[in-house]
Amino acid sequence: MPVEHIIIALADATLAWRLQPLGLRASERSPGATRKKVMNTNHYDFIIIGTGAGGGALAQRLAPSGKRILILERGTFLPREKENWNTNAVFIENRYHTTEVWQDSEGKPLHPQTAYWVGGNTKVYGAALFRLRERDFEEVKHEDGISPEWPLKYRDYQSFYDQAEVLYQAHGARGSDPTEPPTKQPYPQPPVSHEPRVQEIYNELAAGGYHPFPCPVGIKLNERVPWQSQCIRCDTCDGFPCLVEAKSDADNNCIRPIFELPNVTLLTDAYVAKLTTNPSGREVTGVEVEFEKGKRKETYAANIVVVACGAINSAALLLRSANASHPTGLANSSDLVGRNFMFHKAAIVLSIGLKPNPSKYMKTVAVNDFYFGEKDYPYPMGGVQLVGSFKWEMMKGEAPPFTPPVVLKTMKSHSVPWWLTTEDLPSHENRVRWIAGKGIQLDYTPNNERPYQRLTHRWKEVLKQVDGGHTYVPEEFYLKKSIPLEGVGHQNGTCRFGSDSKNSVLNLDCRTHDIDNLYVVDASFFPSCGAVNPSLTIIANALRVGDRLLERLK
Numbered sequence: 001m002p003v004e005h006i007i008i009a010l011a012d013a014t015l016a017w018r019l020q021p022l023g024l025r026a027s028e029r030s031p032g033a034t035r036k037k038v039m040n041t042n043h044y045d046f047i048i049i050g051t052g053a054g055g056g057a058l059a060q061r062l063a064p065s066g067k068r069i070l071i072l073e074r075g076t077f078l079p080r081e082k083e084n085w086n087t088n089a090v091f092i093e094n095r096y097h098t099t100e101v102w103q104d105s106e107g108k109p110l111h112p113q114t115a116y117w118v119g120g121n122t123k124v125y126g127a128a129l130f131r132l133r134e135r136d137f138e139e140v141k142h143e144d145g146i147s148p149e150w151p152l153k154y155r156d157y158q159s160f161y162d163q164a165e166v167l168y169q170a171h172g173a174r175g176s177d178p179t180e181p182p183t184k185q186p187y188p189q190p191p192v193s194h195e196p197r198v199q200e201i202y203n204e205l206a207a208g209g210y211h212p213f214p215c216p217v218g219i220k221l222n223e224r225v226p227w228q229s230q231c232i233r234c235d236t237c238d239g240f241p242c243l244v245e246a247k248s249d250a251d252n253n254c255i256r257p258i259f260e261l262p263n264v265t266l267l268t269d270a271y272v273a274k275l276t277t278n279p280s281g282r283e284v285t286g287v288e289v290e291f292e293k294g295k296r297k298e299t300y301a302a303n304i305v306v307v308a309c310g311a312i313n314s315a316a317l318l319l320r321s322a323n324a325s326h327p328t329g330l331a332n333s334s335d336l337v338g339r340n341f342m343f344h345k346a347a348i349v350l351s352i353g354l355k356p357n358p359s360k361y362m363k364t365v366a367v368n369d370f371y372f373g374e375k376d377y378p379y380p381m382g383g384v385q386l387v388g389s390f391k392w393e394m395m396k397g398e399a400p401p402f403t404p405p406v407v408l409k410t411m412k413s414h415s416v417p418w419w420l421t422t423e424d425l426p427s428h429e430n431r432v433r434w435i436a437g438k439g440i441q442l443d444y445t446p447n448n449e450r451p452y453q454r455l456t457h458r459w460k461e462v463l464k465q466v467d468g469g470h471t472y473v474p475e476e477f478y479l480k481k482s483i484p485l486e487g488v489g490h491q492n493g494t495c496r497f498g499s500d501s502k503n504s505v506l507n508l509d510c511r512t513h514d515i516d517n518l519y520v521v522d523a524s525f526f527p528s529c530g531a532v533n534p535s536l537t538i539i540a541n542a543l544r545v546g547d548r549l550l551e552r553l554k
């Protein structure tokens with residue numbers, strides 16, 4: 001039977017295809033700690049723990065105030081080296097992931113695909129910069145349950161999204177995505193152009209009655225004056241660190257511009273082991289830091305302490321800081337710290353056809369026609385976007401054993417990789433735990449499976465319709481793989497915010513209900529996660545909280 005068109009569905013390629021624990025990992029090669037100047041004090045106005053999307057944006061917002069700010073980051077600056085763009089190093093050897101081992105609810109080891117660097121996971125992210133949809137802030141009925149209402153609405157976030165797009169110099173075309181929420185501000189940068197094969201697909205989708213639009217992205221690409229462009233539009237972007245530092249990330253766009261300021265101190269290789277409180281438990285009085293894997297310890301203090309370690313590590317830090325006043329973990333009177341852990345359901349649909357696809361940078365098309373369902377299906381299904389870069393080595397883990405590289409290379413050269421995301425719903429039992437002597441445990445039972453399967457199925461149909469209209473490959477040839485729990489790139493929701501201290505960990509300013517000077521400003525605050533990539537919302541929220549903090553310390 002002639003094979004004209006193969007479609008392979010693989011769950012979460014950029015995350016899932018990195019599970020082989022080979023070779024050296026990041027922390028084994030970390031350059032020495034960066035000891036940026038330390039003020040002659042251990043007491044600061046603000047301590048920010050973590051420099052990812054949330055911590056970085058917050059530091060950027062607070063720094064110009066002149067307040068004394070200590071930034072603590074367990075990682076170092078990500079080394080610039082040829083391996084940044086080496087697929088084996090990045091995807092097979094997991095060079096830029098932590099070597100930490102977590103466990104699942106049955107005690108099985110998990111090798112988390114998470115990055116501990118200045119810039120956090122934004123060092124390796126795909127830089128798709130989406131706003132949540134206006135309806136995502138409302139209660140939304142899904143086939144498998146309810147996506148809860150946010151206590152703040154899109155209108156409360158609109159101006160902060162505007163600012164976040166400026167901070168990350170987002171490219172895009174306003175008004176081209178039918179589900180995009182309103183704003184008057186144009187994108188700071190024009191949409192990134194499509195390469196010829198991608199343009200062809202874009203045209204076919206539009207001709208087929210769909211609404212493709214330029215994917216909003218944060219890369220420092222100047223197509224008008226190419227010789228001045230920092231970004232060289234390469235094929236090693238999504239999931240890779242950027243060797244030429246042209247990705248808009250929390251390191252490049254937030255930390256580096258401020259960390260030389262006299263009021264800012266950045267300590268790297270600074271793992272925050274514990275937070276201590278005063279006897280009443282109402283104030284954090286100590287931030288206990290371990291340097292060089294615990295060889296050296298210091299304690300710092302601040303008027304305001306902000307945790308921004310990523311949704312899993314922030315919850316873990318609060319849980320392991322339990323004391324007599326907070327016996328089940330800091331700020332955990334609601335018993336919600338660590339609960340409602342979400343990380344999106346995601347899949348890659350790899351369309352392999354007769355036409356070669358020599359494109360290098362492909363994250364230029366997205367489609368939200370199924371985001372809130374379709375004519376005969378009233379429930380949200382999710383979003384579709386192209387994967388930025390796709391390499392044949394990424395298929396090694398999924399191919400039958402001994403598949404020759406030449407086969408994978410041929411498949412890759414004719415493939416178009418699509419990234420599909422469906423919302424997963426908050427569940428009380430999906431949670432982060434801290435197990436003394438062992439560390440992080442993730443309890444997770446998947447939900448909202450049917451819309452996810454439906455989106456995958458529908459997208460395959462769309463591809464068949466627009467890309468030749470036929471396939472000779474039977475359904476059982478489609479390779480599928482569930483998203484692994486290790487693929488926690490989109491982690492969120494473990495310290496949700498709200499007005500009621502019984503139903504939330506944080507108040508609307510992202511201050512913990514229980515502790516007056518303790519805030520959490522990363523993806524933890526999400527009450528629900530929609531189906532768009534989370535970073536722009538994390539950044540916008542951090543900028544919002546930054547304004548509230550500056551008002552508080554006036």
Ligand SMILES: Cc1cc2nc3c(=O)[nH]c(=O)nc-3n(C[C@H](O)[C@H](O)[C@H](O)COP(=O)(O)OP(=O)(O)OC[C@H]3O[C@@H](n4cnc5c(N)ncnc54)[C@H](O)[C@@H]3O)c2cc1C
Pocket residue numbers: 014015049050051052053054055072073074075113114115116117118119120121122124125126127128129130238239270271272273308309310311313314317488489490491521522523524533534535536538
């Ligand atoms: C491969 C991949 C692709 C992605 N693509 C996209 C995309 O295209 N678009 C998008 O919007 N999102 C994307 N994401 C997700 C995005 O990177 C995250 O949502 C975002 O970085 C989360 O921000 P955060 O501030 O919550 O946490 P992080 O960015 O994870 O930052 C947490 C920081 O805290 C530090 N830290 C942790 N524990 C401690 C401690 N105890 N002491 C001191 N420091 C600590 C960490 O080292 C890290 O620097 C992707 C993620 C991955 C992994």
Ligand code: SF4
Pocket residue numbers: 219220230231232233234235236237238240241242243244245246247248361
């Ligand atoms: S496409 Fe641009 S931003 Fe992305 S890795 Fe390549 S040079 Fe860096």
